[in-house]
Amino acid sequence: MKRIISVLVENEPGALSRIVGLFSQRNYNIETLNVAPTEDNTLSRLTLTTVGNPQVVEQITKQLNKLVDVVKLVDLTEGAHIEREMMLIKVRASGPLRAEVKRTADIFRGQIVDVTSSVYTIQLTGTGEKLDAFIEAIGQAQVLEVVRSGVTGISRGEKVLSL
Amino acid sequence: MELLSGADMVVRSLADEGVEYIYGYPGGALLHVYDAIFRQKAITHILVRHEQAATHMADGYARATGKPGVALVTSGPGATNTITGIATAYMDSIPMVVISGQVPSAFIGSDMFQEVDMVGISRPIVKHSFLVKRAEDIPEVIKKAFHLAQTGRPGPVVVDIPKDITDLSKKYEYHYPEKVRLRSYNPPVKGHNGQIRKAVELLAEAKKPIIYAGGGVVLGKASEQLTALAKTLNVPVTNTLMGLGAYPGSDRQFVGMLGMHGSYCANQAMHNADLILAVGVRFDDRVTNNTSKFCPDAKIIHIDIDPASISKTVQADVPIVGPVDAVLDTMIRQVEETDTRIGQEALDSWWRQINEWREGRGGLFPYDKGDGLILKPQQVIETLYEVTKGEDTYITSDVGQHQMFAAQYYPFDKPNRWINSGGLGTMGFGLPAAMGVKLSFPDSHVACVTGEGSIQMNIQELSTCLQYDLNVKIINLNNQALGMVRQWQDMQYDSRYSHSYMESLPDFVKLAESYGHVGMRITDPAKLTSAMEEAFSLKDRLVFMDIQVDTSEHVYPMQIKDGNMADMWLSKTERT
Numbered sequence: 001m002k003r004i005i006s007v008l009v010e011n012e013p014g015a016l017s018r019i020v021g022l023f024s025q026r027n028y029n030i031e032t033l034n035v036a037p038t039e040d041n042t043l044s045r046l047t048l049t050t051v052g053n054p055q056v057v058e059q060i061t062k063q064l065n066k067l068v069d070v071v072k073l074v075d076l077t078e079g080a081h082i083e084r085e086m087m088l089i090k091v092r093a094s095g096p097l098r099a100e101v102k103r104t105a106d107i108f109r110g111q112i113v114d115v116t117s118s119v120y121t122i123q124l125t126g127t128g129e130k131l132d133a134f135i136e137a138i139g140q141a142q143v144l145e146v147v148r149s150g151v152t153g154i155s156r157g158e159k160v161l162s163l
Numbered sequence: 164m165e166l167l168s169g170a171d172m173v174v175r176s177l178a179d180e181g182v183e184y185i186y187g188y189p190g191g192a193l194l195h196v197y198d199a200i201f202r203q204k205a206i207t208h209i210l211v212r213h214e215q216a217a218t219h220m221a222d223g224y225a226r227a228t229g230k231p232g233v234a235l236v237t238s239g240p241g242a243t244n245t246i247t248g249i250a251t252a253y254m255d256s257i258p259m260v261v262i263s264g265q266v267p268s269a270f271i272g273s274d275m276f277q278e279v280d281m282v283g284i285s286r287p288i289v290k291h292s293f294l295v296k297r298a299e300d301i302p303e304v305i306k307k308a309f310h311l312a313q314t315g316r317p318g319p320v321v322v323d324i325p326k327d328i329t330d331l332s333k334k335y336e337y338h339y340p341e342k343v344r345l346r347s348y349n350p351p352v353k354g355h356n357g358q359i360r361k362a363v364e365l366l367a368e369a370k371k372p373i374i375y376a377g378g379g380v381v382l383g384k385a386s387e388q389l390t391a392l393a394k395t396l397n398v399p400v401t402n403t404l405m406g407l408g409a410y411p412g413s414d415r416q417f418v419g420m421l422g423m424h425g426s427y428c429a430n431q432a433m434h435n436a437d438l439i440l441a442v443g444v445r446f447d448d449r450v451t452n453n454t455s456k457f458c459p460d461a462k463i464i465h466i467d468i469d470p471a472s473i474s475k476t477v478q479a480d481v482p483i484v485g486p487v488d489a490v491l492d493t494m495i496r497q498v499e500e501t502d503t504r505i506g507q508e509a510l511d512s513w514w515r516q517i518n519e520w521r522e523g524r525g526g527l528f529p530y531d532k533g534d535g536l537i538l539k540p541q542q543v544i545e546t547l548y549e550v551t552k553g554e555d556t557y558i559t560s561d562v563g564q565h566q567m568f569a570a571q572y573y574p575f576d577k578p579n580r581w582i583n584s585g586g587l588g589t590m591g592f593g594l595p596a597a598m599g600v601k602l603s604f605p606d607s608h609v610a611c612v613t614g615e616g617s618i619q620m621n622i623q624e625l626s627t628c629l630q631y632d633l634n635v636k637i638i639n640l641n642n643q644a645l646g647m648v649r650q651w652q653d654m655q656y657d658s659r660y661s662h663s664y665m666e667s668l669p670d671f672v673k674l675a676e677s678y679g680h681v682g683m684r685i686t687d688p689a690k691l692t693s694a695m696e697e698a699f700s701l702k703d704r705l706v707f708m709d710i711q712v713d714t715s716e717h718v719y720p721m722q723i724k725d726g727n728m729a730d731m732w733l734s735k736t737e738r739t
Contacts, residue, residue, distance in 0.1 A: 010347060014282060014294070025287045055474070062471035068291040068311065071347040163346070 002031070003057050004083060004153045006161055007046045007064060007073040011037055015069040019046065022067065028052065028060050032085070032128075032150030040163070043071065047152045049128075072161060080156040086123065086149040087131045088113070092142035093120040101141050108134045119144065127151075167337040169298035170195035170329035171202075173262065176305040178205035179339040182233050184224065184602060185209070186217040190237025191277060192264025195329035209602065209631055212623040214241050216595035218248020219621070221259050223596030226582045227557055228603055229384060231258035231312045238264045239277030242323075243284065247589055249319045250288040254586025255405060256382055258317035260308045261285075265294070267327040281323045290318030298328045299335045306343045315350025316469040317382055351468060354485030354493060362440070362464040362481045363497045369438035370509035371460075371516075372398045375421065375450075378405030378585065379443015379467055379487050381578040386410070388491035389442060395498060396505055399517055401429040403444055404570055405585040412574030418517060419527040422450035423722045424567045426527040427733060428520040430720065433458055434729035435516070441465045443487045446477040447586075456727035466490050524733070528571045531734070533713065538688045540565060540640045540712040544572035547610060547638060550695045556608040557582060557600045561593035561617030564646035567718040569612040591620025597635040598628060608699060610636040615668055615709075616645045625678035628705050636698050637707045639671060642714045650717045654732075675707035686711045 009015045016035060023030050028050060035046040050060060057075065064070050076083070093101045094117070105112060105122045108130065114121035124134055128151055135143065155161070167175060173196050177185065186209045189197045200208050211217045214236045221232025236245050242263040252259045266275040282292045291311050293304045301324075308320040366372065380389050386409050393400045393416055400410040401421040410417055419426030421433055433439065439461045444450070446465075451457045454476050465472075465479035466487055473482040483490055497503070521527060530541045547558075558573055559582040560566040566583055575581045582600060584592040597611040611618075618639055628635065640646075648663040672682030681704045685694050691710070698706040720731040723738065732738045 014286075014292075017283070018286060021286050059471065059475060066469070066471055068345060068348050 001053070001057075002049055002051055002077070004047060004049050004076040004081070004151055005061065005064070005073060006076050006153060007048070008038070008071040008161060008163070009035075009044045009046055010069045010071060011042050011044045012069055015044070016046070018067050018069055019064065022063055026059070026063060028056065032148075034150040034152055043163075047150070049151045071163065074155070074161045076153045076155060079159065081153050082156060083127050083151055083153040084125055085128050085131055085151045086125045087134070088121060088123055088147045089135070089143060090119060090121045090145040091138060092118060092144060094118040097141045101138055104134070104138050108137070110134065164336045164338060166334040168195070168199070168329065168331045168334055169301055169324075170199040170331055172298065172301040172335065172337055173305070173324065173329060174199040174203055174206065175337060176302045176339055177233060178203070180305065180309050182206055185233045185235045186211055186220040186599070187235030188214050188217060188237065188241060190241050190264060192238035192266060192326045193235065195326065195331050196235070196264070196324075198331065208235070209627065211595070211627050213621065214244035215248050215591065216598075216621050216624045216627070218245045218252065218259065218261060219589075219592050219595035220599035220602075221261075222248060222252050222257050222592075223559060223582055223599030224603055225252070225257050225259055226596070227579050227600040229382075229579065231260055231309055232599065234259070234261045236261065236263050237277070238266055238281070239279050242279055242281040246284065246288070249285055249321070251584045251587045251589045251592060252319040253288040253290070255378060255584065256317050257319065258313040259319040260305075260312050260322065261319060262322045262324065265323045265325040268296070268325040269327070271325065281321060285321045288319070289321050292321035293323065295322065295324045295328050298330070298333065301328070302337065302339045303343060306340045307345065310343050310345075311348065315348075351485045352489065354466070354483045354490035356493065358481055358483045359490060359493050359497060362483060363494060363501060363503050365438055365462055365464060365481060366396065366440070366498070366505070367501075367503045369505055371436045371513045372396070372438040372440065372505060373432050373436040374398055374400040374410075374440045374442065375403070375433065375444055376400060376406045376409045376442045377403035377444030380406055380409035381443075383443055383468065383487035384578075385443070385488035385491050386578045388488055388495060392491055392495050392498065395495070397510060398440075398505060399432055399514075401425070401433065403447070403450060403585075404583065406443065407570060407581040408575035408578040409443075411576040413576055418521065420570055421728070422447075423452070424571065424718050424720065425722075426571070427524055427720050427731065428517060428527055430722070430728045430731060431520045432517055434727055436461045439463045441479075442491070443467060445472045445475065448476070451477060452722045452728055452730065453725045458728060530719070535688055538686070538691065538710060538712045540568045540642070540716055541572050542688065543638065543640060543691065543710055543712060544568050544612070546691050546695055547612070548573050550692065550699055551608050551610065554608050555604075556580065556610065557597070557604065559583065559593045559597040559600065559609070559611045561611070561613040561620075562588045562590045563614050563617060564642075564650065564716070564718050565612050565614045565617075565640040567647075568640070571718075590617040593617060594621050594624050594635070594637065598624060598633045601633045601635050602631065608636070610638055612638045612640065614646060615639060615641045615643065615665055615671070622674070625675065625680060625705070629679040632703070634701075634703055634705045637705070639707065639709045640712050641668075641671070641709050642712050642716065643668060644714060646716070647718070653717065671707055671709035675705070680705040680707055682707045682709065684709045684711070
């Protein structure tokens with residue numbers, strides 16, 4: 001089962017390596033990972049997705065909590081939450097496919113952020129599934145390059161992850 | 164306010180933290196610090212012969228005293244030589260602070276002479292680590308290191324200090340903080356009352372309860388509470404390898420160590436129990452055997468300070484996160500308030516069953532005493548107990564058959580007296596650990612039970628022993644083979660002894676003598692007791708007793724792989 005774990009980490013050198021190291025050391029999976037400073041510059045927020053049965057996920061959260069650099073964490077998938085991932089995708093767009101790619105991007109509410117006579121670069125935001133679906137939908141067109149941010153997320157409603 | 168250099172701040176901070184001993188080895192990156200050590204008297208520095216031994220000495224000191232041990236090593240190879248010692252401490256949750264020198268800050272990452280990424284290399288085996296970036300941070304970092312090492316679930320902490328940070332020519336205002344706070348680190352200070360109440364309710368209903376207590380009780384200084392609770396409820400107690408001494412080993416309620424080489428009685432009692440009160444344990448694979456067959460009828464109450472230890476391998480019915488002493492205090496109070504006792508009839512029948520398991524086989528660890536011509540390793544440990552039981556005695560061990568024999572045949576009545584590498588299983592641990600103990604307890608007996616394989620992994624420390632009068636007694640169970648490896652080869656590889664024998668063993672008597680110590684070779688069972696008495700009477704000498712024991716002996720019982728707790732080989736031919 002896929003889990004989205006959001007972690008507040010001390011903004012210290014080496015903190016990220018402790019977290020990533022924990023996953024390899026204990027044989028846990030990381031599917032996606034992203035990290036950036038928060039509005040409080042002493043803290044970074046890290047979001048990772050992992051796959052595992054409930055016992056494994058429980059161990060992952062407990063072991064993460066043991067790291068001294070980890071201030072707080074939440075398993076977003078335990079409650080209502082918003083999940084977003086951003087993708088930049090560069091697609092060959094010439095001939096009859098040029099219009100088709102534009103239409104598909106519109107349907108997915110993607111934005112074309114860079115244009116040449118033969119290439120579109122499209123920015124698309126949504127759940128991981130939506131991004132996968134887009135890549136499938138433009139299957140006819142040649143995909144030149146894909147870059148995805150990895151999942152980030154936040155709880156719905158009043159619930160917040162903060163100090 | 165006082166002005167001190169970085170190097171002097173390191174040493175002063177340690178002194179202000181109450182550190183008595185540092186075990187270490189100098190080198191380029193640490194020369195400033197060693198100069199500061201030279202100019203002070205508060206701390207005694209012990210010069211080891213190999214940095215691994217420095218960490219094991221610090222570890223032995225910590226296990227015996229309950230206080231963090233401190234090792235000081237230089238960058239590069241000095242740092243990497245500590246890795247085994249740090250991992251040993253990590254696996255057994257031992258409080259330790261390792262200070263390593265580092266190349267100057269500006270050169271980090273340039274592959275400078277004797278540079279290694281110590282923080283990176285040690286990352287998976289430390290509780291936490293620091294790379295000091297500014298000299299003025301030294302006192303706070305050291306305070307944090309000690310705070311982390313000894314609170315919550317203890318563990319080793321590495322402090323890596325670049326050489327420029329300790330520069331003697333730059334001085335800073337020195338102030339050692341009394342307290343530090345880490346917002347992300349708040350170990351529990353008590354257990355959840357509701358959970359403890361649930362546990363007490365389960366105890367009231369139990370018919371076949373057992374207490375399974377481990378190293379957490381020793382580390383958490385909760386032996387007294389554990390013993391009081393066990394006495395009040397009159398339930399049997401088993402200890403893990405790490406927990407020996409947490410409950411008095413010679414007490415009637417003690418059913419021996421459990422697990423892979425646990426007693427028949429302890430493993431049967433666990434397997435047949437309907438309630439297990441697990442205290443400061445981690446359901447290690449060397450205890451549980453196959454977890455899917457583990458104690459099928461038992462409800463499990465699990466007390467531990469580390470939430471990650473709970474339900475890691477075996478699901479707990481009542482998890483209680485908290486310091487074992489505080490949790491047991493509350494539990495005892497609730498037991499008293501509610502007058503909780505185990506039902507008398509059920510308890511009588513349970514004890515009858517347990518005594519049958521114990522007596523039916525002639526004691527907790529029966530063994531074939533042979534024809535009396537060859538020394539049995541078990542007999543050596545029994546004799547060691549007879550000779551030392553009148554005195555406060557610390558026993559350290561290395562890893563292998565001798566370790567199991569010591570654990571089985573030496574009853575430990577007090578915590579902190581049995582010192583061995585349980586989790587990592589580090590050969591070469593025993594001698595330096597004994598040295599760390601002896602330094603702090605010069606008037607107590609300190610014996611290292613070892614084998615001819617293990618002792619050679621840190622034999623160079625005999626030199627350190629002479630320099631600092633560390634007069635430990637070395638009990639070398641010499642069977643001329645890596646006994647435990649050979650036992651497995653006997654049992655699983657049709658006795659194909661692939662590299663498990665030792666050719667060209669040194670003459671240990673001459674070896675001890677060449678290091679300035681007393682050597683004894685013992686081959687005759689009839690002379691064992693008198694030789695051992697003589698060895699322990701030589702209080703101001705290190706005595707190396709090279710004892711020639713039966714070369715074919717196995718450790719029994721031995722759990723059968725993939726079986727349940729009570730599936731055991733009881734001898735070479737007999738199984739459950």
